[in-house]
Amino acid sequence: MILLNKPVSLLILFYPIFLAADDIQWKVKDIDFVGNNTFDRTVLIDQMKLKPEGLFSKTSFSMAQLQQDIGSLDSFYRNRGFFQAEIRSSLDFDSTKKKVSIYLLITEGVRTELDSVVFVGNILHSDSILSVLIQLKRGSILDSSLYSGAQAKILEFYASQGRVFARVEYFFEFNQTGETAGLIFTVNEGPVVRAGENSILGLKATEEKVVTRELQFDQYEIISAEKIRSSVYNLYATGLFKLVSIIPVDTQAIPSEYDTITAPILIQVEEGDFFNIQLGAGFNSFDRWYGAVELAYKNLFGLGHRVYLSSRLSSVVLQAQVGYDYPWLFDRDFSGEISGYIERRDLESFKALYQGGELAINGKLSERNRYRTFINYKHTGWFRGQQQGPEKNNTLLLGTRFTRDTRDSYLDPGNAFFSFIEAEIAGLSFSNQFYRFKWDIRLYREFFGRRLNLSSALFLGYVNEFGKSGLVPPTELFRIGIDDVRPVRGYTESQVSAVNKEGEAVGGEFAAVINLFDIRFPLISLFSGEFFVDGGYVWPRAGDFSLEKLRWSVGPGLLITLPSGIFRIDYGFELRRSFDFKGGWYFGLGHAF
Known part of the structure; x- marks a missing residue:
C-alpha cells in the first residue's frame, strides 16, 4: 500500500x-x-x-x-x-x-463560524443598509454560498442603480483557533454608467438592426444589470444566436472624478444554425404510432424572418402546415404570423378533411409573459361517420392566449412555473357559433441539488355553442391526447371520454386532465427513472361533470438523455377497484409536459 x-x-x-x-x-x-x-x-x-x-x-x-x-x-x-x-x-x-x-x-478540523461583518469603502450607502441587504447573522457557518451570495447581492444592488463598474471583494480575519472569523467587504462603488456606442462583433448573415432592436437600453441611457440581462435574454429568444454577451467597457485608466460616465457597449454574438430540422416520434393510446417533422429557415433576408413547413402523421391524424413569421412587424416589438394547413382526422366516431389558415400577432408583456391574438378560418371539405357533423362547413374563430413561462428550457425547466389561459369565440352568419376556454398550469421543482425533479400539471377546457348553432362541431370538441389535452397514460381514449352507443369516443364539452405528480430521479449514466400519477376525463357537457368519472393511472417510466433530446418510455397501470395490472405503453421524445 x-x-x-x-x-x-x-x-x-x-x-x-x-x-x-x-x-x-x-x-x-x-x-x-x-x-x-x-x-x-x-x-x-x-x-x-x-x-x-x-x-x-x-x-x-x-x-x-x-x-x-x-x-x-x-x-x-x-x-x-x-x-x-x-x-x-x-x-x-x-x-x-x-x-x-x-x-x-x-x-476535517473545526468548522468556522461568522463573528462579524465589516464594510470598507462604501460612501453612498451606510453599513446598516448593506447589512440589511445581505442579512448575514453572527454564528452562521462560514459557507461559501453565504459570503459569495452576499457579494453578489451587493454588486447587484449597485448595478441596479447604474453602477455596473462597482467592485466588491472580501477576505477573512480568523481568530487564533480558527473557530470564528470576521468577514470584511471592500467596496468600490464606481460611477453611474450611461450607454455609449454599440460595438457588435460576430455578425455574418444577420443585420445589425436585429441585435439593436432587442436591446433594452438606448444610447446615453443609464444602464443596469437588469437591462443587460433582459437584452441578453431577448437575443437568445430570437433563436438566431448560440452565444451572446453584452459588456459595458470600462475605458477609464484611473477612477473618474465624475460620478457619471459614458461607456462603450461591447456586444459579442455567435450565430447559430439558421436551417433547422425537428423530428418527433412516439407511441400512445390515442395516436398509436406517430411521427412529426418540421423544416424551418429562421433568418430570411438577414432580418430573422422565419418560414417553416411541418407535418404530422399518425393512425388518426394526417396534417401538413406551412407558415411565415415576421418579427418586429411595423418596427414594433411584436411579430406577425400567417399559416395555412390541411388536415385529415380518422377518429373512432367520424372521419373528416378540412383546411384553413390563421393570422396571428405574437408579443410580450414582459420577459416571461407573452400574448398571442389570432384569427382562424377552417373549412370542412367532407365529413362522414356515426357522429353528427357540423351544421355549417365554415368556422371563423377569434382568439387570444396569455402565457407565463419561467422555465429555463423545455428539457431542463429548473424551479419554474408555466401557465396559459386561452379564450376563443366563433361567430358570424356563415360560421358555426361557439366559445371555448382553456387553462393549463404546470409547476416544476428541484430537490437535493437537482437530483430529484417533481412536476405537476392541470388542464381544464370548456366549450359551448351559442346563437343559432345547436351544437358544437365535433371537430371542435375536446379529445384526450390531442389539441392541448394531454393523455391519461394507461387508458385508451374511449376509456376516458364520453362514448356513443357503439362505444366509440365522441369527445366532449368539458375536459380535465390532472398530472398529480411526475417524479424524475437519476439512475446510471444516461438513464433516469420516473414515477407518475395521472387522472382525467372528458364529459359530454359541463353539467355531466362528476368526480366519480375521473380515471386514474399510476406507473413507472425510463428516460434516456441523448444529445438530440430525451427519449421516454412510460407504462401506465389503470387504477380500478379490481386492480388487474391492465394498462398501456407510451413512447415519446421529451418530457410528458
Missing part, C-alpha cells in the same frame, strides 16, 4: 512502477473515506471524477486525476467552512486484476 500526502512528491517514483509496466489501463475498484464525520460517502464521491466501479461503469485510474479530485474535495470542505481540512490518499494496487482501491484520509 502506498501513502501519499496532498502534494504527492512520490508520483514520479511509484506511478511508473505500477501503471507503466504494461499497456493495460488500470481501473478504479473502490473509493473509501476515513474521518468524514460531516458529509457521507455519496456526497463526497459526487465531487470527484474518479468513481468506484459499478455494474455498467468503470473509471480509468490516473494519478493526475486523483490529485485534481483531492483538490476538488479540499475546495468542497473549505467552501463549507472547514478551512483547516486536510486530505491525504492511500492507494492499494491489485496487479492481478489491474485495479486500484483508493482510501482518502480526511482531517
Whole structure:
C-alpha cells in the first residue's frame, strides 16, 4: 500500500512502477473515506471524477486525476467552512486484476463560524443598509454560498442603480483557533454608467438592426444589470444566436472624478444554425404510432424572418402546415404570423378533411409573459361517420392566449412555473357559433441539488355553442391526447371520454386532465427513472361533470438523455377497484409536459 500526502512528491517514483509496466489501463475498484464525520460517502464521491466501479461503469485510474479530485474535495470542505481540512490518499494496487482501491484520509478540523461583518469603502450607502441587504447573522457557518451570495447581492444592488463598474471583494480575519472569523467587504462603488456606442462583433448573415432592436437600453441611457440581462435574454429568444454577451467597457485608466460616465457597449454574438430540422416520434393510446417533422429557415433576408413547413402523421391524424413569421412587424416589438394547413382526422366516431389558415400577432408583456391574438378560418371539405357533423362547413374563430413561462428550457425547466389561459369565440352568419376556454398550469421543482425533479400539471377546457348553432362541431370538441389535452397514460381514449352507443369516443364539452405528480430521479449514466400519477376525463357537457368519472393511472417510466433530446418510455397501470395490472405503453421524445 502506498501513502501519499496532498502534494504527492512520490508520483514520479511509484506511478511508473505500477501503471507503466504494461499497456493495460488500470481501473478504479473502490473509493473509501476515513474521518468524514460531516458529509457521507455519496456526497463526497459526487465531487470527484474518479468513481468506484459499478455494474455498467468503470473509471480509468490516473494519478493526475486523483490529485485534481483531492483538490476538488479540499475546495468542497473549505467552501463549507472547514478551512483547516486536510486530505491525504492511500492507494492499494491489485496487479492481478489491474485495479486500484483508493482510501482518502480526511482531517476535517473545526468548522468556522461568522463573528462579524465589516464594510470598507462604501460612501453612498451606510453599513446598516448593506447589512440589511445581505442579512448575514453572527454564528452562521462560514459557507461559501453565504459570503459569495452576499457579494453578489451587493454588486447587484449597485448595478441596479447604474453602477455596473462597482467592485466588491472580501477576505477573512480568523481568530487564533480558527473557530470564528470576521468577514470584511471592500467596496468600490464606481460611477453611474450611461450607454455609449454599440460595438457588435460576430455578425455574418444577420443585420445589425436585429441585435439593436432587442436591446433594452438606448444610447446615453443609464444602464443596469437588469437591462443587460433582459437584452441578453431577448437575443437568445430570437433563436438566431448560440452565444451572446453584452459588456459595458470600462475605458477609464484611473477612477473618474465624475460620478457619471459614458461607456462603450461591447456586444459579442455567435450565430447559430439558421436551417433547422425537428423530428418527433412516439407511441400512445390515442395516436398509436406517430411521427412529426418540421423544416424551418429562421433568418430570411438577414432580418430573422422565419418560414417553416411541418407535418404530422399518425393512425388518426394526417396534417401538413406551412407558415411565415415576421418579427418586429411595423418596427414594433411584436411579430406577425400567417399559416395555412390541411388536415385529415380518422377518429373512432367520424372521419373528416378540412383546411384553413390563421393570422396571428405574437408579443410580450414582459420577459416571461407573452400574448398571442389570432384569427382562424377552417373549412370542412367532407365529413362522414356515426357522429353528427357540423351544421355549417365554415368556422371563423377569434382568439387570444396569455402565457407565463419561467422555465429555463423545455428539457431542463429548473424551479419554474408555466401557465396559459386561452379564450376563443366563433361567430358570424356563415360560421358555426361557439366559445371555448382553456387553462393549463404546470409547476416544476428541484430537490437535493437537482437530483430529484417533481412536476405537476392541470388542464381544464370548456366549450359551448351559442346563437343559432345547436351544437358544437365535433371537430371542435375536446379529445384526450390531442389539441392541448394531454393523455391519461394507461387508458385508451374511449376509456376516458364520453362514448356513443357503439362505444366509440365522441369527445366532449368539458375536459380535465390532472398530472398529480411526475417524479424524475437519476439512475446510471444516461438513464433516469420516473414515477407518475395521472387522472382525467372528458364529459359530454359541463353539467355531466362528476368526480366519480375521473380515471386514474399510476406507473413507472425510463428516460434516456441523448444529445438530440430525451427519449421516454412510460407504462401506465389503470387504477380500478379490481386492480388487474391492465394498462398501456407510451413512447415519446421529451418530457410528458
